[in-house]
Amino acid sequence: MAIRSRTPSSGGSQSMFKKRSTQSLSPTMASAASYLSAVSQADARARTARSPTPTPTATPALSFASTTSSEPTTDIDELDEDDEKFISPLSVPFRPPTSEQVFNTVHTEFGHCASEEFRLTSAHKPGAPIHGHVDKDPPYYILLSTYISYLVLICLGHMRDFLGKRFHPKAYRHLMPHDGYASLNSDFDSFYTRRLKVRMDECFAQPVTGVAGRTIVLLDRVSLDYNRTQVPTGNKTRALNISSYNYLGFAQARGGCADVVEEAIKRYGISTCGSRLEGGTSELHTVAEELVARFVGAEDALISSMGFATNSTIIPALVGKGCLVISDELNHSSIRFGVRQSGAHVRMFRHNDMRSLESLLREVISQGQPKTHRPWKKIMLIVEGLYSMEGTMVNLPAIMNLKESYKFYLFVDEAHSIGAIGPNGRGIADYFGIDPRSIDILMGTFTKSFGAAGGYIAGKKDVIDRLRVKGYSGTYAEAMSIPLLSQVIASMASIMGVTTPTVSSSNSSSTIAIRSHAANGNGHLTDDEYHHPGPVSSKILPSWMTLPPELSSGEEGRTRLRRLAFNSFYLHRGLDKLGFITYGHPASPIVPLILFNPGKMMMFHRMMKDREVPIVVVVVAYPATPLITTRVRFCVSASHTKEDIDCVLRACDEIGDIMDLKHGLAPADRWSIDEICDRAVELVSLPEA
Amino acid sequence: MDTASSTIQPVIAYIAYTLSTLERGFYKLPGSGVIERYVRSSHQNDPGRTFLELVLIVFVIRTLLQSRTRADKDGQHFIEFTPKEIDELVEEWTPEPLASPLDERDLSDLAAVPIIAGSNGPRPKLVNTGKSAYNLASLNFSGLAGNEHIKQRAIETLRQYGVGSCGPPGFYGTVDVHMDLERDIADFLGTEAAILYAQGFATISSVIPSFCKRGDIIVADRGVTLSIQKGIEISRSTVRWFDHNDLQSLEEVLMSVEKERKKKRGPLTRRFIVTEGIFERDGAMVDLPKLIELKEKYKYRLVLDETFSFGTVGRTGRGLTELYNVSASKIDMLVGSVAIGLCAAGGFCAGSQIVVDHQRINGPAFVFSASMPPLLAVSGSEGINILRSSPSILDTLQQNVQAARSILDRVESITIPSHPASPIIHIHLRTPTSTSLAVPLVKPGSHKPSNPLSPLPRDRPRFDIDIEEKILQDIVEEALAQGVLITKAKRPRGMEISEARPSIRLAMTSALTRKETEKAVGIVKAAIVKVLARRR
Numbered sequence A: 001m002a003i004r005s006r007t008p009s010s011g012g013s014q015s016m017f018k019k020r021s022t023q024s025l026s027p028t029m030a031s032a033a034s035y036l037s038a039v040s041q042a043d044a045r046a047r048t049a050r051s052p053t054p055t056p057t058a059t060p061a062l063s064f065a066s067t068t069s070s071e072p073t074t075d076i077d078e079l080d081e082d083d084e085k086f087i088s089p090l091s092v093p094f095r096p097p098t099s100e101q102v103f104n105t106v107h108t109e110f111g112h113c114a115s116e117e118f119r120l121t122s123a124h125k126p127g128a129p130i131h132g133h134v135d136k137d138p139p140y141y142i143l144l145s146t147y148i149s150y151l152v153l154i155c156l157g158h159m160r161d162f163l164g165k166r167f168h169p170k171a172y173r174h175l176m177p178h179d180g181y182a183s184l185n186s187d188f189d190s191f192y193t194r195r196l197k198v199r200m201d202e203c204f205a206q207p208v209t210g211v212a213g214r215t216i217v218l219l220d221r222v223s224l225d226y227n228r229t230q231v232p233t234g235n236k237t238r239a240l241n242i243s244s245y246n247y248l249g250f251a252q253a254r255g256g257c258a259d260v261v262e263e264a265i266k267r268y269g270i271s272t273c274g275s276r277l278e279g280g281t282s283e284l285h286t287v288a289e290e291l292v293a294r295f296v297g298a299e300d301a302l303i304s305s306m307g308f309a310t311n312s313t314i315i316p317a318l319v320g321k322g323c324l325v326i327s328d329e330l331n332h333s334s335i336r337f338g339v340r341q342s343g344a345h346v347r348m349f350r351h352n353d354m355r356s357l358e359s360l361l362r363e364v365i366s367q368g369q370p371k372t373h374r375p376w377k378k379i380m381l382i383v384e385g386l387y388s389m390e391g392t393m394v395n396l397p398a399i400m401n402l403k404e405s406y407k408f409y410l411f412v413d414e415a416h417s418i419g420a421i422g423p424n425g426r427g428i429a430d431y432f433g434i435d436p437r438s439i440d441i442l443m444g445t446f447t448k449s450f451g452a453a454g455g456y457i458a459g460k461k462d463v464i465d466r467l468r469v470k471g472y473s474g475t476y477a478e479a480m481s482i483p484l485l486s487q488v489i490a491s492m493a494s495i496m497g498v499t500t501p502t503v504s505s506s507n508s509s510s511t512i513a514i515r516s517h518a519a520n521g522n523g524h525l526t527d528d529e530y531h532h533p534g535p536v537s538s539k540i541l542p543s544w545m546t547l548p549p550e551l552s553s554g555e556e557g558r559t560r561l562r563r564l565a566f567n568s569f570y571l572h573r574g575l576d577k578l579g580f581i582t583y584g585h586p587a588s589p590i591v592p593l594i595l596f597n598p599g600k601m602m603m604f605h606r607m608m609k610d611r612e613v614p615i616v617v618v619v620v621a622y623p624a625t626p627l628i629t630t631r632v633r634f635c636v637s638a639s640h641t642k643e644d645i646d647c648v649l650r651a652c653d654e655i656g657d658i659m660d661l662k663h664g665l666a667p668a669d670r671w672s673i674d675e676i677c678d679r680a681v682e683l684v685s686l687p688e689a
Numbered sequence B: 001m002d003t004a005s006s007t008i009q010p011v012i013a014y015i016a017y018t019l020s021t022l023e024r025g026f027y028k029l030p031g032s033g034v035i036e037r038y039v040r041s042s043h044q045n046d047p048g049r050t051f052l053e054l055v056l057i058v059f060v061i062r063t064l065l066q067s068r069t070r071a072d073k074d075g076q077h078f079i080e081f082t083p084k085e086i087d088e089l090v091e092e093w094t095p096e097p098l099a100s101p102l103d104e105r106d107l108s109d110l111a112a113v114p115i116i117a118g119s120n121g122p123r124p125k126l127v128n129t130g131k132s133a134y135n136l137a138s139l140n141f142s143g144l145a146g147n148e149h150i151k152q153r154a155i156e157t158l159r160q161y162g163v164g165s166c167g168p169p170g171f172y173g174t175v176d177v178h179m180d181l182e183r184d185i186a187d188f189l190g191t192e193a194a195i196l197y198a199q200g201f202a203t204i205s206s207v208i209p210s211f212c213k214r215g216d217i218i219v220a221d222r223g224v225t226l227s228i229q230k231g232i233e234i235s236r237s238t239v240r241w242f243d244h245n246d247l248q249s250l251e252e253v254l255m256s257v258e259k260e261r262k263k264k265r266g267p268l269t270r271r272f273i274v275t276e277g278i279f280e281r282d283g284a285m286v287d288l289p290k291l292i293e294l295k296e297k298y299k300y301r302l303v304l305d306e307t308f309s310f311g312t313v314g315r316t317g318r319g320l321t322e323l324y325n326v327s328a329s330k331i332d333m334l335v336g337s338v339a340i341g342l343c344a345a346g347g348f349c350a351g352s353q354i355v356v357d358h359q360r361i362n363g364p365a366f367v368f369s370a371s372m373p374p375l376l377a378v379s380g381s382e383g384i385n386i387l388r389s390s391p392s393i394l395d396t397l398q399q400n401v402q403a404a405r406s407i408l409d410r411v412e413s414i415t416i417p418s419h420p421a422s423p424i425i426h427i428h429l430r431t432p433t434s435t436s437l438a439v440p441l442v443k444p445g446s447h448k449p450s451n452p453l454s455p456l457p458r459d460r461p462r463f464d465i466d467i468e469e470k471i472l473q474d475i476v477e478e479a480l481a482q483g484v485l486i487t488k489a490k491r492p493r494g495m496e497i498s499e500a501r502p503s504i505r506l507a508m509t510s511a512l513t514r515k516e517t518e519k520a521v522g523i524v525k526a527a528i529v530k531v532l533a534r535r536r
């Protein structure tokens, strides 16, 4: 016992790490160190008294937070869904609505913002340059300290393993062979998890409750045993949510879409009981598939109950042995999972780098299959529309050019771009003004912009029919459930707008006319003629479904798209002007802010969460990102108001100064935070560099 | 990187300086000898690790100094071409079409897929016929589909949580109702913990690769369903197959693996037995007590897919563990479906806390996908409550299964491979469908073990997929014309490790009474007899 308590066990080495990494950073870390000690004091207080954590940061110079600072934001025990007495900028709009303004959303779910100036329509301007991915390098001391941080972490980790195994064999039992069983998890494989991730476990898997809308309610927790376990304190905190993939703000418990879902549950129940081909197809599936096909501008579409499984079950039905998949190096895990199942050969190219892609194409086509040099049966290029960790938009025009000459098939995963970008929200093709039918396979998910779950595949009718039969999900996976189908139908229809059949649906912006079914196409245009992108005829929607006028007119859908575009540009440009290093395209609702040092992750997360207006952020590091580019990833939503973005910018500005994060723009070119907030509209409309 | 190269030299000097200072400092440090010894001993135990650490350091320095390099060309087989030749080759190359059009049968099958108008249940209305039919196709074993109480709770949840969770579990997608359902499942089964996946099918194909890695050994049944096949494939582990639902064959394989290991004197690796509770392919049921005995004897971990047995067998639907009265904690990874067993959505893996926590970080379909919508999780929890409090549900289901079997077992022209208690009943045609195939399926007496390396058994049953599928589809259509909805077991032909024999798959439900079940199954029987008579 005595020996055990004297060995530098977990507690000792942890604080050692903190000291080390903070010293190795930079002079400004002095204040960061003091922050950390404040945090640990607060922690101690929370552990003993279980009292809500007061904000240890210096009084923030928040313009609107200070207007409400007399109200204790930490008075969260009373936090309740309908408790409107609790006044915080999170539940009360910055500008109270005037008598003419009617908001039919709940402010905590979908922020009230009536100012028409905070809107933007984003589309690619023909001829404007398209940037690939630009790695922006920080000063060398940052790089060096990042590597040193990792080295220190690794060394300490191994030291702890070494000592722990000798003095605490019980705690390491699952890592060592016992009773004739090999360890479930080799200590080498789990090293990263045990020694690096556990340190910042409080940033991950935070339990929440309620709607993942503009704000989210956190179920507070503390760890009393150095992150081995997290215990709930029983308190709740409402925080500004700039983390969920709620791009168009359809995560709502009230409003037209939720009403449709309720009606659908009453009429159809929950589950459709089985797979699509074996008695689990509801009429709502056919409606949703038709709607998705029209939404994305394809001949036909199929839907599946999980976005991940859409990729992993459909890709093997498209390519197999003797085929080649060319994959962007940063493609999502579901794509890799699907490609690995397919048995096709895989080659990767540098993220969004068209030159690397072209030289790879020339190499693989000329060389043919490995060893035999036989020509490939098919080559399929798989890219994402918008990359979820980088915010880069795929260079689709260049890919379309390459496709002309190299004859590969193109598969675009629009999980993050569908609904989120393009003047009509129809994704990446819409943004660049490219005919969606020239893309062979359009894949996307309903998890993000549509506030549901599941995925779709759209393309030519004969291809889709084949996937219905040969994809695994049609035969084996459960069909999408009723609440999700109805949410998809309602939200999609409200982005498109609905026309009643009497009104002619001819639209000036028409690019493609879609005939109902190619099978009976005798050159005669019927009522079903559809122009992409355009409103949908109410005939294809379920007859019982009624959307409120602001949704069925498409008015609100357009507003959401324009609010999202404004917010994306504003946050992106705002952070740039403050001097941060960000990645990605300004039109992208995903805005990564690069932190570099892994130690800053948890601090950033904590400092954002402990503010007067708590903000929850997603921090990611290796292995989800390259080793050095540890980052914060913001996901902007249409539900955020301009003031919410101001709030995030102010928070970043303060924390960025404390943590020495501003390594982007030269100080002379930066704008002050007040200037940014005041000149937001101007900032957003600056031409692209 | 222009500026980089000019700054690089001082940086290198700085690194060298730092390193030497570090080294000197290191030896001054008390206890540095321990570390040094540690590095030495770790090097001795596992030189791979030292190597990997070195690689990491090299990697670090390399990334610092240069941008990423291009994938290098494999030298041996690389042929140099001039740009002009490449252009020509590119010009010449014509790819195959992305997807060949479907053949006649697939197209007509696709057109005949039943579409349900309104709520699904024991007697739904079909879009195809405009009439209602007894439903022996949809998976509604416990009859929870359309349950008013569950609907009510789902609507309440909708009004509190919205529909989607809009995030993966790691990033604000862990909602309290998910944790509740996980706890409910663990309590219900009697395991330490459970983890939820957003889709039942994706669950096991993610669970297997999260534990089984290259070099590990998986011993699997030859008759496992596609999701398990895919999970095994992705894991890249060494696979040994045993004959379908034949535990003697399993034991032989386990012994041969052990022998092989002894011979090679290899290190102890992780070893798993992967099989199903009730098999999706034919409804056979595994002998769980015997399986557990073998697993414990040979020290394997057991991955059991209870997709078709959770919520369908046992007194209250807890599955095989309840049926055979064994503790669920003996099964290391127990996988089940919330979608099928509880008529909600998603799947789960139950097991010890360590098993579950491991998946929270390493399960690809868990980590990289949005969590289940909260209202579906609540529906699942309510389903468990109902199963717990009303054992009559499973009673009715079992009675219906028995009623169906007592009718079908007497039909001579079919065989039923399913277990008598299995709520999915597969129907195979008995008559050899083509004279050339009229070879006896298994040669009696000659018990020679199959090759464990091959997923195909030694004595392969022979059947003609096309002909059988055609007959079965005729039966399905005949039954539908008489008011009973049934379905062939659909298979993506050509995509699985071995082809499953064509079958009709009946799914029993407790939502029908015994009388109704007898009537519906009677109609199925009549359809079988009629269609087969017509063919003679």
Ligand SMILES: Cc1ncc(COP(=O)(O)O)c(C=O)c1O
Pocket (backbone or CB within 6 Å): A306, A307, A308, A309, A311, A332, A334, A384, A388, A413, A415, A416, A445, A446, A447, A453, A454, A455, B368, B369, B370
């Ligand atoms: C590119 C991409 N594809 C697919 C998915 C999986 O979608 P889902 O969360 O609906 O399973 C994601 C989700 O993160 C994604 O980013």
